[in-house]
Amino acid sequence: MAENNQMLSKILDPMPYKILKFCYFILAFVLISCGEDQKKSSDSPSVSEAEEVTTTPEVIKKSTKTILCFGDSITAGYGLEDTADAYPAVLQSKIESLDLGYTVINSGVSGETTAGGRSRLGWILNQSVDIFLLELGANDGLRGIPLTETRANLQAIIDAIRQKSPDTKIILAGMELPPNMGQDYTAEFRAVFADLAKENNLAFIPFILKDVGGIPELNQNDGIHPTVEGHKIVAENVWEVLEPMVRQE
Structure with a gap:
């Protein structure tokens, strides 16, 4: 055991000196490098100058704004x-x-129902939104949810958007129900959207599925959800209201 300790001692004894010598070398290298960096920085543009070079009117013009489509399966x-x-x-x-x-x-x-949309809205509004397209309510109608509840949820969503971001523009998408839901109910359902748009002074799409709803070739087998061609028409319905907003910016 003594012989092993002696041998280990001979191996370890020189190491502090070698490490110290190596540290001096590293320190000298760092000091030289710092001097070179200072020299280079005097010849290079400052951060503000670099920003002036890269920030052009074209870059500012192309800054992206956000349109958020908040809705259900449509x-x-x-x-x-x-x-x-x-x-x-x-x-x-x-x-x-x-x-x-x-x-x-x-x-x-x-x-998604209006209640479901209302419950997840807080998380959605954590991001910046310039134009908010609100497309909810169809599932409420198909489930026969009381219209007072649908109306209250939609109004709460509108209020929350305006409270969080007063400058956000809101588009309300209207919806209609199939006639088998009953004439009175479908008429009252349709009126909910028109009334909310008027009362809140919102941009309004009377029926987002205009020229699509009820047309078999533009809907999937369920007769409710648009096909690819149907979605192109839906986009045109939205664009009629959206275009003036995005062009006036």
């Missing part, structure tokens, strides 16, 4: 093989072709 593109065929993506393609500088976000959830 917005989500239920039943489509690719959500790139849903109307929000169609709107994005149109906007890009016109170089209008907006990003369209698809925030559709299949099966």
Whole structure:
């Protein structure tokens, strides 16, 4: 054991000196490098100068604003093989072709009711939204939810958006129900959207499924959700109201 300790001692004894010598070398290298960096910095543009070079009017012009489509399965593109065929993506393609500088976000959830939308709104509003398209209510109607509840939820969503972001522009998308829900109920349901749009001074799409709803060849087998061609028409319905907003910016 003593012989092993002696041998280990011979191996370890020189190491502190070698480490100290190596540290001196590193310190000298760092000091030389710092001097070179200071010399280079005097020849290079400052951060503010670099920003002046890269920040051009063209870059500012192309800054992206946000359009958020907040809805149910119609917005989500239920039943489509690719959500790139849903109307929000169609709107994005149109906007890009016109170089209008907006990003369209698809925030559709299949099966969503106005109550469900109201409950997830807080998380959605954590992001900056310039134009908010509100497309909810169809599932309320199909489930026979009292219209007073649907109306209250939609109003609460509108109020929350305005409280969180007063400058956000809101578009309300109207919806209609199939006639088998009863004439009185369907008429009252339709009126909920028109009344809310008028009372809150909102941009309004009377029926987002105009020229699509009830037309078999433009709907999937369930007779409710648009096909790819149907979504193109839905996008045009939205664009009629959306276009003046994005062009006036």
